[in-house]
Amino acid sequence: MSPLRPRPDQPARRPVLPERPALEGLEEKWSVRWEQAGTYHFDRTAPREAVFAIDTPPPTVSGSLHVGHVFSYTHADTIARYQRMQGREVFYPIGWDDNGLPTERRVQNYFGVRCDPSITEDSGPPDRAGRRGSEPPVPVSRPTFVALCHQLTAEDEGAFEALFRRLGLSVDWRHTYTTISDRAVRASQRAFLRLLRSGHAYSTEAPTLWDVDFQTAVSQAELEERPLPGAYHRLRFPLLGPADRPLPLSPPDPAGPAVEIETTRPELLAACVALVCHPDDPRYQPLVGQLVATPLFGVPVPVVAHPLADPEKGSGIAMVCTFGDTTDVVWWRELALPTRTLVGRDGRLQPAPFGSPGWESLDPAGAQRAYAELQGRRPEAARRRIAELLAEAGYLVGEPRPITHPVKFYERGERPLEIVSSRQWYVRTLPLRQRLLERGRELRWHPPHMRHRYEAWVEGLSSDWNISRQRFFGVPFPVWYPLDDEGQPDHDHPLVPPEEALPVDPSVDTPPGYRPEQRGRPGGFVGDPDVMDTWATSSLTPQIAGGWEDDPELFGRVFPMHLRPQAHEIIRTWLFSTVVRAELEHRSLPWSDVAISGWVLDPDRKKMSKSKGNVVTPLDLLERLGTDAVRYWAASGRPGVDTAFDEAQMKVGRRLAIKVLNASRFALGRLADEGAETLPGPEAVRHPLDLAMLAELGEVVREATAAFEAFDYARALERTEAFFWRFCDDYLELVKARAYGEPGATTPDPEASRSARAALGLALSILLRLLAPFQPFVTEEVWSWWHDQDASIHRAPWPRLEELPVAAREASAADGQGTLALASWVLGAIRRAKTDARRSMRSPVAQAVVRHRPEALAALDPALADLREAGAVLELRTEALPDGQEPAVAVELAELSEP
RNA sequence: GGGCGCAUAGCUCAGUUGGUCAGAGCGCAGCCUUCACACGGCUGAGGCCACAGGUUCGAGUCCUGUUGCGCCCA
Structure with missing residues (x-):
């Protein structure tokens, strides 16, 4: 808990106070100063033991800025600031996730273009101003498209950076990275080449989940x-x-003996390769091993058995098509069934050559006739048509029975996914499952129950991680394929570049041992056309930010990192894939701790979303209420808990910030009253009331520190805030007169005044530092009133109990019977009496009598003089009370005297 | 269907290992133009701690079940 590294001392000086302190303008003022002073710069000479490294989420810059960003990034920032004040060198970089489909989509909409890789030359991007929503998108070449992506992401990143600076994130802006930068591409490609070499990455032609609109493969996680x-x-x-x-030589008789199946996808009937029943199902056991004919197409298919067939579903026997859903893929693979591909990559039914090998039919001509009605249609249209054909031919039993069923979609897609066979790159995650579960248990989760989401995901993995995408704006696979004499690529012997050559773009660069003009020629080579899944790059954020291989000295100090802050919905993607990559590349966890943030919900407890129109723009909030106010709301959201968007809570935060200004002005004003250069130190605190206040503050320091060590920023804030308000409402009022040391005071006592002033200074110093992670602007402002210009509160040491006077440290937990607690209780009684009488708080009390047990009265005694002043009590007496009677304060107000 | 989480004042939520734990803030009502603060201050009313059992001398707090809500997975 002690500072690991020396740090410039920050001695207090005589305060200089503003006339009328205000929150307005603090953000601009201090963010500029922090940048100039390098307040949050990471000292890369710090030894590894002193470093605290944070793997910050790179936001998708093509997405919208929303309060969710403000929420979760504030959580991480409070922890970063706490760790920094604890003396650790905080490595807090940030990145922008700009590669991949979201950016492509935004560019398409924004510029009204579409990427057509077949275009080799064009005149560059079209004029954006001339774009009309109704016009069809302009086809552009891949280089032009990529250039537009770079252009737009640069703009978007500027907007994000402005917001995050305004939010006061204490990131080191010198360590910013993007997921499409050369550095990120190099790291992604290098890591991929190593996986390829070690056999953890492989490519294969396999049934793949396919989005027909985006024309790309999709992974299980998406x-x-x-x-x-x-x-x-x-x-x-x-x-x-x-x-x-x-086999019979004639077409089957629709009215003859038949087995009935139920299907939601009759349009795939022509792709049927078998019927499948459960092996224990007595109804169909006799049929296993027999052949049936597909309706309309007359294709003989076997009846097979497999435990995944659900006897309860439909008629208990299902048709297997290549491929209608993921279960079909399992049956196809495990039962070694043939392939009859029907759905093309454009999502339409492609030609089916009935009568030719693989498409044998009892009635080829009839099959062709029927299929001609379907070919070229999309599945929905084909489904309607084939239902008619089946009904006409007598194969449809009864009417179709409407149901609602879950259908797999790409999370960004608009049409159901199809399954097509295509060549893809995979990372072998399935054999890793056990190891990944162990890693998940080594990781410290905050809150702990979030680990279950990770475990459920790992245990439910059903396929290796598909990392290739058939897109344009992404990290290219650093791979070429040799072409044989017929110009066919040899996928089994990919050509790879040496690591020193990275980054490479195989569509432009030439593989080792070849000449550029051999591209696409028989005997030459061809580049892999695919790019990597975004997660294949962002799973390397610790490596990219930490300078893996590029900057070994830095990397050795920051990796493995300490903290991964993120939201819970990307546990199965970002968190999972990052653990996979660190395991495969480094045999370690990427970080020791993960802090999961909840979501921001709208006041109706629904997730905020643009479509509902309930999104608030964060910049407007920050400008209207002030950053410290908004951060207060964010920091009030407990770790991992979904939190309602609540402007009222932000206003509370604003009140807190204003209170900090005003209370500080009072406390520091009294400190300044002490005179020239001699600010009283902790040893000047002698008065029991002051010591009691500091003792309670010590308890707050203890709790806030423990909470932060457990990554529970919200608890640290709550405890600090609760004490701060009590400090203002009661303690400040009680010591006001004594701190002023006015000659008119009932009991002028220089040493008592000095004690109050010293206590005010010490308490304020500690309170400001406790609040600094939450309200960095207002605390820095106040700090600057009484510290040298180059001293930032954000580099000041986190409060320690050793700062308190020994007497305050030794004061026992007063459990409501301490001097301050008792004085607050008496003050409350006096206030209540005045409120009941509708009097001003200044109106005098003729007499007040405190009745309590003798021990309590003894503890209260030193505070009586302060109470007389604070309550304007003319005569304050105490009376011992026998045990068993309720303590009470009798207050008798003075007669109203007409002026 | 499986898993996880949540149900405490009108609202948002604290209540850490069972024994001043029935709390805070907001909102509401009333009062106070006090020399840090009207972008204030003071005071007050408000809850059979979702429901039903159980463990215990004692349970918002532990166990079981029920109901409702949310999320994740199938």
Whole structure:
């Protein structure tokens, strides 16, 4: 807990106070000074033991700025500031996530363009001003498109940086990175090449979840299920008998013996490769091993058994198509079924050559006729048409039965995902599961229960991590393929560059051993056209920010990092993938602690979203209420807990900041009264009331420190704030007269005055530092009133109990019977009496009698003089009370005297 | 269907290992133009701690179940 590194001492000087302190303008003033002074600069010479490194989320800059950013980034910032004040060198970089689909989409909409890689030359980007919403997008070349992406992300990043500076984040802006920068590309490609070499990355042609609009593969982590209306179609499959019997030569009879199945995707009937039932299902056991014919198409398919077939669902026997859903993929793989690809990458039904090998049919001509009605249609349209055809031919039993069922979508997509076969790059995560679970248990989670989300995800992994995307604005795979004599790529023997050559763009650069003119020629080479999934890059943020391989000295000091702050909805993506990469590359955790923030909900407890129109622009809030006010609200949200957006709570924070200004002005004014150069130190605090106040403050320091050590910023704030208000409402009022040391005071006593002033100075110093992580602007402002110009409160040491006078440290926990608590109680009684009589607080009290137990009266005794002043009590007496009687204060107001 | 979390004053939430734990703030009502603060201050009313059992001398606090809400996964 003691400072690990020496730090410039920050001696207090005689305060210089402003006439009328205000919050307005503090953000501009101090963010400029901090930048000039390098207040938050990371000292890269600090030894590793002194470093506290934070792996800050790089926000998606193409997304919108919203209060959620303000919320969660403030949480991390309070911890960063606490650690810095504890003497640790805080490595607090920030990045912008600018690569990938979100940016592409924003660029498409913003400029009205679409990327067409087949265009090799164009005249550059179209004039943005000429764009009309109704006009079709202008096709542009890939280089032009990428240039537009860079241009727009640069603008967006400026807006984010302005917001985060305004928010007072104590990041080191010299360590900013972006996920599309050369540094990030190099790190991503290097890590990929190493995975490739170690066998943890591989490419294969496999059924892949595919978004037909974005024309790209989608990973398990990007899936989302949405309820969609559908319908069960009950179809008759004519029985053909055992597989070893010769097939009939004529089309099956729709009215003959048949087995009935139910399906929500009849349009995939032509891709049916089997029927599947549960192995223990007595109804269908006899059929296993027999053949049936697909309706309309007359394709003989076997009946097979597999435990995933649900006897409760539909008729208890299902058709397997290549591919209707992920279960089909499992059946296809585990039962070694053939492939009949139907859905193309554009989402339309492609030609099906019935009668040719792989498409054998009992009635090729009829099959062709039927399929001609479907070919080229999208699944929804084909579904309607085939239902009609099936009904006409007598294969449809009854009417389709409408249902609502969950359908898989790409989380950003608008149409259901299809499953197509394509070549993709994967990282082997499945064999890693056990190891990843162990890592998850090593990691310290705040709050702890968030670990369950990670475990559930790891345990539920069903496929390796697909990291390739068929997009444009991303990190290219640093891979080429040799072309054989027919110009076909050899995917099994990829060509890779040496690490020193990174970053590379295989669509521009030439692989080692080849000449540029060999590109695309037989015997030459071709570049891998894909880019990496965004998560494949952002899973390396600790490495990218920490200078992995580029800056080994820095990396050795900051990695593994200490804290990953993030929101809970990206545990399965960002957190998970970062753990995977650190494990594979470094055999370690990427960080020791993870702090999960909740969401910001609107006042109706719904997640804030643009579509609901309930999004508040954060900049407006910060300008209207002040940064410290908004940060106060954010810091009030407990770790991991969803929190309602609440402007009233921000106003409370604003009141707190204003109170800090005014209370400071009072306390420091009294300190200044002490005279020229001799500011009294802690040893000058002698008065029991002052010592009692400091003793309570010591308890607050203890609790706030413990809370911060547990990453519970909200508790630290709550304890500090509660004490601060009591300090202002009661203690300041009680010592006011004594601190002024006015000659008119009932009991002028220079040493008692000096004690009050010293206590005010010490308490204020500690309180300001306790509040500094939450309200960095107002606390810095007040700090500057009585500290040298180059001394920032944000580099001042976190309060320690050793700062308190010994007598305050030794004061026992007073449990409501301490001098301050008793004095507050008496003061409250006096106030109540005046309020009941509708008198001003200044109106005099003729007589007040405190009745309490003797020990309590003894503790109260030193505060009686202060109470007389604070309550304007002419005569204040105490009377001992026998045990068992209720303590009380009898207050008798003075007669109103007409002026 | 499985998992996790939450249910405490009108609202937002504290209540850390069971024994002054029935609290805070906001809002509301009333009062006070006090020399740090009217971007104030003081005072006050308000709750069978979701429901039903159980453990215990004693339970918002532990256990079981129920209900409602939210999220994650299938």
